[in-house]
Amino acid sequence: MVMFWVSLLAISILLYVLLDGVDLGVGLLFGLASGETRRRAMLSAVAPIWDGNETWLVVTAVILWGAFPIVYANLLSAFYLPLIVMLLGLILRGVAFEFRYKTQRLRWIWDLSFAGGSLIATFIQGMTVGALVEGLQFTNGEYSGGAVGWLTPFAVLCGIGLCLGYALLGACWLVRKCEGKVRDVARRQIPVLAVGVLAFLVVVFAYALAENLPILDRWIDRPYLFVFPAIGAISAAVLAFSILNHNDYLPFHMVALIFVSAFGTLALSFWPYMIPSVITVEQAAAPQSSLVFMFWGCGLIVFPLMLVYTVVSYSVFRGKVRTTGGYEHH
């Protein structure tokens, strides 16, 4: 039963990162784009999906609370300020989707809140993971790192890294969904971002070696973990190849694969801990009576239905968004 809920948690987090990573990434690139036509096309590429994507964040939160309450309580309270700022960033960018079309004069406010909210949310998500990898300060199973205990150079580095990663994911999505100028710009951005992500990974690895992070021990214990970086490396190679060939569809799948392998790498190097070297999955699990109650009422049927719903809503909006016509009437 614990394994069941760990799997659902992993699926939800992975889905959140992949799906919301796309529209957060587009939000980041949106900040760089100029011109109303391009901005509109970029928004069109993610407008039908962003809200559903964010739902997975809530799903993650409630699975964490219901199935692993100790982790929920410890992590959310330890990351107090960053989490609240991230939520408000997500709210700001969420309403910007609609509100920017309701005003001409004040549109810059909503554009700013869209790009800024995306940046804040992405950076904080990356920073949080970085702080977890490096290890938070705990005393007797309780967070004792203070108000900004998560703020370390490594965490900041990870925040920047995730910004690059989401932007890469967003650029691949734009190549896949758009045509014309937007696609061409995004296509030029991909190599830059991909190199950035690669450089980031090298720096992280060097840092982990230099600082001798406890997480490295897992890698020496379990050499089979290297299968994930291997998948990532192959995907990166295919990504480079597909960019050179001007393929619109392959890059997105490859970057998604890189994210999956990065996620798998992280998850398996955490295992069996949920908060590295502090709380294990078994220790964090809610009592059996809670897990069983959720299994019958939520996990068994409703969760698969939610997955089906996600697939269906994506297939409704498959194909390129039409960016020609209709934009020039002011």
Next chain:
Amino acid sequence: MDMTALLLSRIQFAFTITFHIIFPSFTIGLAAWLAVLEALRLATGRPVYRVIFDFWLKIFGVAFGMGVVSGIVMAFQFGTNWSELAKMSGPIQGPLLMYETFWAFMLEASFFGVLIFGRSRVPPWFYLFSTAMVALGTTFSAFFIMVNNSWMQVPTGYVMENGVFVPNDWTRILFNSVVWSRFPHMLLAAYLTGAFCVAATGAWYMLRKIYHAESRIMLRMGLGLAAVLMPVQLFFGHLNGIYVNTYQPSKMAAIEGRWNDEKPGSEVLFAWPDVENRRNRFAITLPPPFGSLIDSDSLTAGETGLNSIPPENWPPVAIPFFAFRIMVGCGLLMLGLAWLGSYLSYRHRLAYNRPLLWATFLSFPLPFVAIITGWFTAEVGRQPWVVYGVLRTADAMTPFLTAQQATISLVIFCAVYAFIFLFGTFYIYRLIRTGPDRKPFPHLAVPNRPMSLAGEELIEEPNHLVAGE
């Protein structure tokens, strides 16, 4: 333990949840109203029901979107500010919130898509079915939230193990008798909110002499529904009083402004509770046994006063005392309005009675005020406990939260909420002012973007998401 951080955390929770409850209480009622309209259209074939349906669907979309956005914050606040509660009651409250999220996601999100997109793609009976499913989804949400809150009011079905509430009887948690007076009370409150907003909109159009057919239906149905539901609501309110009296004597004593044990009890109608001197000033009191009659359905029952409860277990007396009276006052006003309006409407005289139309138009804040003050009575009255009688609010807070952190978060919450929700409310106002569109409904919006339903009024149309061939 930082007492300032505790106070700020409580204010923050109160602020965010008060803002949040406004939108669900509106949409639960509206969803049911949409289902009724669609059923009427199918049964009678009258196009006017379709016009009204499309109009309220747009308002539903904006309010629903605001409810979702403000609800995300709630899923995190238990962990950020109340980590001790989250740890201890997680095995019970976590699963209940999970049910709420999962079921709402499944029913509301998917069938809401049909509502927006599917008019021309699905058979009429399925469209009606989808409307009903959205209404059912919002009702499920309300149910699990009420189960969750009722467990905090009257904890049951658990054993304590290592300082954690371990559920050992989910049927007792779900079918707690308290749930079955509180859940209908909330559901009826949401229906009444919908009814009064619809009636007020109808009255507004009638005063402005526009949308004659639509406004007549809105007025008649809104007031008629309220006229039937209001007495039922008062009855469930009374049942709630009985549970409070049985399980939460300190809350009841505060609501009633009762200082001394009385047998049988008197009933304080109005007063100024003077906590320092433990007495009421300027009290208007009904003599015994009215208090016992109201609180215990008995002519002779003894009623507990605050003096026989240790002061450290008192709630802040004034808030439940006044909030309760405001709620009841709103309820009585709504009852009078609904009955008088329905009577005049039955005699075909309502359209000429401008004072009553004005009163109906201006009545739309009443249900919201009643819901918020009702929740204040329930939640502040539960203090100083977060889980009544078992866990104190002060012991539930994140132990290392500082006043500085709490101040920063509260300030940015207030700023962002005020900014965004005032905008949203303004858009709802603009939609209602403009009124129904008798042209066919444009299929601009998409299932995942409820707020885009307001798109008809765009300065420019967004031209989003035309999926390719």
